[in-house]
Amino acid sequence: AQSVTQPDIHITVSEGASLELRCNYSYGATPYLFWYVQSPGQGLQLLLKYFSGDTLVQGIKGFEAEFKRSQSSFNLRKPSVHWSDAAEYFCAVGAREYGNKLVFGAGTILRVKS
C-alpha cells in the first residue's frame, strides 16, 4: 500500500535559522512527489514538485527539496526561515499508474520564533 510518513508533527525554529522537514514514502510505482503548504484557514499551495531528472528541485518562497531514491525520501529545506513561513506542510505522493491520486503525509506544523 502507498504511504507517506512525515515523522515530525511539530517543528520550532528561530527566524533566520535553517529548516529541514522530513518526508519518507512507500510506493508501488515511480512516484511523483510534492510539497504543499497550508496557512491557517487557507487551502493548499504547491511549493514544489519532483517528477524526474535533477533530484534537487527548487520551489517558491526559497524552498528546495531533494529526492533520494535509495532512502525513499523527499525532504524539504530552506536556508533561512522567515516568520511568514509558519504554517503546516504536507508531503504528497502520486503516480500516473494510480490515476494521479495523491496520498498525503500527516503534515508538519512549523512554528517560527523571533
Place this chain on the structure above:
Amino acid sequence: SAVISQKPSRDICQRGTSLTIQCQVDSQVTMMFWYRQQPGQSLTLIATANQGSEATYESGFVIDKFPISRPNLTFSTLTVSNMSPEDSSIYLCSVEGAGTASDIADTQYFGPGTRLTVL
C-alpha cells in the same frame, strides 16, 4: 495555474441536513478531485469527479453519502448528505490540468476549501 473557487467558504449545519459544495475553475481541466480534511488531520481523497459519468469513490466513501456531479470541464459539486457531527471537516476540491505543459500536467492545484461544522 488555474484559479479555483469554492462555495460556500464555510457553513454551520444541523445534523440530518445536506450541504452542496461547489467548485468552479476558470479554465477547462481534465481531472477534478474532492478531499476531506478532518480537524487536525491530513487530507483524504473522497473521490475523483469524472466529467459526464459517475464519480470514482475511494474505499470508505459511498455515493449515497457523498454524491458528486461534474457536468462539464470547469465545475463540480460535492454533497454531504444526512450530516452528523463527524462530518465536520474542511472539504477541498483540486484540479489537474491537461496537456504536457510542465507546470500543470500531473499536478493538482487546490481550492480554498469549505469549512463545515455540523451541530
